[in-house]
Every structure is written in C-alpha cells, then in structure tokens.
Amino acid sequence: MKKIVFLCFVLFSITVKAQFTESLASDRPGQALSVNTVGKNVFQNQTGIDFFENNSLYVPSSFFRFGLSEKLELNSGFILSGENFASDLASFTIGARYLLSNVDSNSKSSLQLSYDFGADAKNTQLTYIFGSSFTDKLSYTANLGINVNDDFNTNNALYVFNMAYSLNTKMGVFVETFGTFLNNTDQINFDAGYYYLINTNFQLDALIGENDGLFVGAGFTWRVPFNKK
Template identity: 70%
Template sequence: MKKVVFIFLMLIATVVQAQFTESLSSDRPGQALSVNMVGKNVFQTQAGIDFFDSTSYFYPNSFFRYGFSEKFEINSGFILSGVRFENDLESFTIGARYLLSNLDRKSKSSVQLSYDFGAVNKNTQLTYIYGNSFSEKLWYTVNLGINIGDTFEVNNAMYVLNLTYALNHKMGLFIESFGTFLNSTSPLNFDAGYYYLLNNNVQLDVLIGENNGLFFGAGVTWRIPPKSKKLK
C-alpha cells in the first residue's frame, strides 16, 4: 500500500501551473477537508487542540500543506493525545490533494490520498471532496472516504456533511454531521463553530461538538504566501 501512495504522489506532482488566491482556504474548523488547494508556492499550517469531556483527554494537532500548483498540493499532519497535552501519537499522515475539476462556477471536486504511519493499524485513506454553493454566503462541502489496510482490506468508510454561512468577508459559522459506516457504524456525530479572518493569511476558529460525549476545540490557520505577495 505504501508503494501505491508513492506512485500516486509522483504521478500527480507533474501538475505545475497555478494562481494565488487572495484569502486562505483552510480545513479548519470542523472535520471536513476543503475542496480548494492552498495555491502555488504557498505553505500553510493548520494547528489546534481538542478536548474530549468523556475522557478528559487533550488532542493537540497540526496539519501542514504546501501547494505546487492551484490543482495540486502535498500535506502532512499529526494528532497527539493525553491528559497533559502530549504522550501518545494518535496519527501521523503524509498525503496529497488534487483538484479534479471546476464543475461550474458554483461547484468543485477534489481527491485526497493519505497514508497514516502513526495509527495502531497503518492504513491508507482515499477521500472524495465535493463543494457547492447556494449563494455567495452559503455553501456546503461533502467528504466521502474509504479506509484501506496494508493488505488491501477495506477497514471502514467515512462521511462528513458541512454547511457554512459567511456572516461577512471576515467571519462565518458552520455546522456539520460526520461518522463512519461499512464495517463499523458510529452514532450520529455533529459539531458547529465559528471562524474569524484576522487578515487574508491568518484565521482563528472555535468549535463544539458531540462524539460519544461533548468535545471542544480551538485553532489557528497561518498561511505563508509567495514572496511576491504582501500580507494584507
């Protein structure tokens, strides 16, 4: 399975043309992956911490993204766990995201492939991402993923349904449902939250949700644009 991931990354790394987007595109807050790429020569960090009331565990997490083009990026992330912000490595992934198409002015689709070296059972996850807008202020994102073990068995599948509303050009609200199906089914999980753009390259966020008990989270997204682009 590791060879499959490596070949995939090498094939799509040949995509080289891109444009720079004025405002950052973050996977935070929430569970849904964004359908958008970060942009050519853009490095972006998405960091946060979640707290689960049922276990009193903290889950510090960071996700790093680098864009080779408007259509292709590589990414990597980790999740830690513990009662004192550290201890166990829950997940360590390396992957890539590719923009499949701009279906029309309102919708896009992309695909994310990643391999988790840190999970108890090493696995590959392939996720299809679809985004569409009802209006300039209201849009939704759908994630459908499949989790495959190193011996090519299907471990599970996941879904995320995210609805986001922009209050203005700096802040917005979201609500989403997420869970798993196929080999194991999770109860209906959900979360909701708020994001605020300090400027085009820095975003803050908070959320609250239900996943076998209440959980809370907060984080920041920080984008480093190409040198030719100035912070606004």
C-alpha cells in the same frame, strides 16, 4: 473516536477557490476537508487543540500544506494524544490533494489521498470532496472516504456534510454531521463552529460538538504565500 474527529486533519472552508486567493481558505474548523487546494507556492499551517469531556483528554494537532500548482498540493499532519498531555503520537499522515475541476468552476471536486504511519494500525485513506455554493454567503462541502489497511482490507468508510454561512468578509459559521459506516462502525455525530479572519493570512477558529460525548476545540490557520503568480 479521536481518529474519526480528526480523520483528515480536520476542516471546512467557506471560500471555494483553488488558486491563490487574497484571503486564506482553511480546512479548519470542523471535520470536512475543503475542496480547495492552497494554491501554487503557498505554505499553510493549520493547528489546534481539542478537549474530550468523556475521557478528559486534550488532543493537539497540526496539518501542513504546500501547493505545487494551482491544482496539486502535498500535505502532512500529526495528532498527539495520551493520558499525560500529548505524550503519544496518535496519527502521522503524509498525503496529497488534487483538484479535479477547473479552477474557475462554481462547483468543484477533489481527491485527498493519505497514508497514516502513526496509527496503531497503519492505513491508507482516499476521500472524495465536493463543494459548491447556494448563494454568495451559503455554501456546502461533502466528503465521502474509504479507509483500508496494509492488507487492503476495508476498515470503514466515512462521511461528512458541512453547511457554512459567511456572516461578512471576516467571519463565518458552520454546522455539520460526520461519522463512519461499514463493518459495524456506524456513527452519526455533529458539530458547529466559527472562524474569524484576522488578516488575509491568519485566521482564528473555535468549535463544539458531540461524538460519544461533548468535545470543544480552538485553533488557527497561518498562511505564507511565496508569490502570487
């Protein structure tokens, strides 16, 4: 269950731009990976903690992103778990995200490729990401991914569909459905959340959802742009 909730380091974004923007664009909160890359020479840290009611488990996680160009970023993340607080490494991923579309397109698509060194069964995940806007305030993000083990056998496939609404320039909300399918792993889960942009480089967030029981979470995104070119 925890692997599903945090599969991609978990995220949505209401702003759909790939180049450096005046305000950050985060994967948090939510399960959907954003179509965005962070932008050239931008470092971004997305950190949070989630609580699962069914097993009284606290699960901290962090995801680090750095833009090599406007279209390409490298990223890495970890998830901690365990009956004793954060005593076990549940996941440690290294990956990259590449924007397939032109940076000025209204509708965008990208690919995220990650390898998990920390899972019980090491695996590779490839996710196709698509994002677009209905209006200036209402947007959506869709993820469709596949997870394979080191023997190139398919573990499962995953999906996320996220609808986000910008309340104003600082606040936004979202609802989404997410889960897995293939190999008798069919799941349908839901969550919803909220973000607040403190300034152009710092954002707070919170969410609540259902995934074999109630889970809640909160976190932040912190961005360091080294230059704006």
